[in-house]
Amino acid sequence: MTQRFPTPPARGTCMLPTRPSAEARALLALRRSAGKNTLGSPGPAGADLQELLTVAARVPDHRRLEPWRFVTFTGEERAAFGQTIAHIYKADTPDADDACLAMEAGRPLRAPTVICVISSPDLAHKTPVWEQELSAGAVCQNLLLAANAAGWAGVWLTEWIAFHAGIDTALGLTAGERIAGFIYLGTATATPPERPRAPIADKTRAYSDIVSG
Numbered sequence: 001m002t003q004r005f006p007t008p009p010a011r012g013t014c015m016l017p018t019r020p021s022a023e024a025r026a027l028l029a030l031r032r033s034a035g036k037n038t039l040g041s042p043g044p045a046g047a048d049l050q051e052l053l054t055v056a057a058r059v060p061d062h063r064r065l066e067p068w069r070f071v072t073f074t075g076e077e078r079a080a081f082g083q084t085i086a087h088i089y090k091a092d093t094p095d096a097d098d099a100c101l102a103m104e105a106g107r108p109l110r111a112p113t114v115i116c117v118i119s120s121p122d123l124a125h126k127t128p129v130w131e132q133e134l135s136a137g138a139v140c141q142n143l144l145l146a147a148n149a150a151g152w153a154g155v156w157l158t159e160w161i162a163f164h165a166g167i168d169t170a171l172g173l174t175a176g177e178r179i180a181g182f183i184y185l186g187t188a189t190a191t192p193p194e195r196p197r198a199p200i201a202d203k204t205r206a207y208s209d210i211v212s213g
């Protein structure tokens, strides 16, 4: 394993509340997802992947519930999951042709490493489920950023497989759990062009403008 991140600090360690860094600013300001068909080998696996997930899990988390977990797919696991996807698709779409089923089976093969991030809220807890689900979303984004910082390209996809009870069962989800996304990681085989983004002023209002009508 190549250690790419600092060792997780021991509980109680005095932590810096800011960490000014030109590299970190560039990472954030220039972040871009990879195209879903542009992720080649290698991808993170084994201890390297565990390190990435450890960093990804350092998210805001109201009342420390850690309301998320991961299922990882590397190597042959991807093809096995692909067969499950195709099987479920075929059950829903009996007249699907072979090309279509091959496409479904190939979904997890689009990257060497696929991580299913599962939102796993404590439904009975006083922390609202919405907050817990937001924390799972933060894990997805943190995982992408950590991967990019470690040299891996990635993209967060859901597609129909994130919203199907049969897939949930196949992945062992329990009541209240939901798939937050599949994070596909690998080595970039293309450079994505920048995409259109709204000026932030179009998405922002000062409170004084709201109260003055």
Ligand SMILES: Cc1cc2nc3c(=O)[nH]c(=O)nc-3n(C[C@H](O)[C@H](O)[C@H](O)COP(=O)(O)O)c2cc1C
Pocket: 031, 032, 033, 034, 155, 156, 157, 158, 159, 180, 181, 195
């Ligand atoms: C929850 C979530 C689910 C997504 N699912 C898909 C998807 O299924 N297919 C897809 O093409 N893009 C999906 N995206 C969008 C991509 O991850 C990516 O954000 C988009 O291609 C824009 O690229 P950018 O992240 O560089 O801005 C999803 C994004 C989010 C946040």
